[in-house]
Amino acid sequence: MKKRVIAGIAAMLLAPSLAGQAQEIDPFARSRLEWNKPQTPFHVIGNIYYVGPAGVSAFLIVTPQGLILTDGGLPESASMIEANIKALGYDIKNVKLLLNSHAHFDHAGGLAQLKRDSGARLVASQADTPILEKGRIDFGPSTADPFPPVKVDRIVTEGDTISLGGVTLTASITPGHTPGCTNWTTTLTEGGVPLKVLFFCSITTGGNPLVNNPQYPSIAADYKASFARLRTMDVDVFLAPHGDQMDLPAKLKRLESGTQKGNPFIDRQALPRLIQIMERQFDAELARQQAAK
Ligand SMILES: [Zn+2]
Structure with missing residues (x-):
């Protein structure tokens, strides 16, 4: 009994330092628990459904010739994404194409599990392919977070398209956040009105080394060019890789309650709003890193 009490105290004393250590090793330890919270899958708009966990997005595009899935979430999200697809009445084996926003x-x-379980072909950008196939990125905040490597079946570059069942998606590469950060755009018709949809890659600075980055020397210039490009993009439906980048909780509430006339995901200001915030953060972070050099 006494032994057990001592062991208990020892565990309590050890716990904070272990927790501290774990956080140092993996800066995302806490975030990934939040990101991977369950989310009931839901219809977004047109032929697009949300099948990701609460904090990292995965979108299912339904076509008469099979399914397209964009992004695979965290390694531990794959089973949840598969269950969400099933809950909507679709079969993982009917996923023909897997897309990735960034590596x-x-x-x-x-992606590795989703590819194995579906038999789908994985489509990714040229510059992010080596990272996907290695299962780790060598710079930036997630160097301590390797993931199961996955073979890319089709490599795309700027302007390349993929098609399935009458749906065409176009790759537009905005390097910076990763060297091959890929936005996917498509058009759908809702109530007779054509809508341009953007599956956004991301352009957050968060932890990326912007100066003296030997693995990616052109990173700062790439970010700047990508901001300029994203500022000119005109999209009706903005879908982001993290829910908080597209006000997911609020939009979902409005979608479910029907309080907003029209679909809340039709939001032409969503992209410019976000880009303005992210560009300001980038400028401040670049200045900070240059000053610290
Ligand atoms: Zn990222």
Whole structure:
């Protein structure tokens, strides 16, 4: 009994330092628990459904010739994404194409399992392919978060398209957040009105080394060019890799309650709003890193 009490005290004393250590090793330890909270899958708009966990997005595009899935979430999200697809009445084996926004563990981590279980072809950008196939990125905040490597079946570059069942998606590469950060655009018709949909890659600065980055020397210039490009993009439906980048909780509430006339995901200001915030953060972070050099 006494032994057990002592062991208990020892565990309590050890716990904080272990927790501190774990956080140092993996800066995302806390975030990934939040990101991977369950989310009931739901219809977004047109032929698009949300099938990701609460904090990292995965979108299912339904076509008469099979399914397209964008992003695989964290490694531990794959089973949840599969269950969400099933809950909507679709079969994982009917996923023909897997797309990736960018090769970070929180969007590419589940791809290996999803590819294995679906038999789908994985489509990814040229510059992010080596990272996906290695299962880790060598710079930036998620270097400590490897993920199961996954073979890319089709490599795309700027302007390349993929098609399935009458749906065409176009790759537009905005390097910076990763070297091959890929936005996917498509058009759908809702109530007779054509809508341009953007599956956004991300352009957050968060932890990326912007100066003296030997793995990616052009990173700062790439970010700047990508901001300029994203500022000119005109999209009706903005879908982001993390829910908080697209006000997911609020939009979902409005979608479910029907309080907003029209679909809340039709939001032409969503992209410019976000880009303005992210560009300001980038400028401040670049200045900070240059000053610290
Ligand atoms: Zn990322």
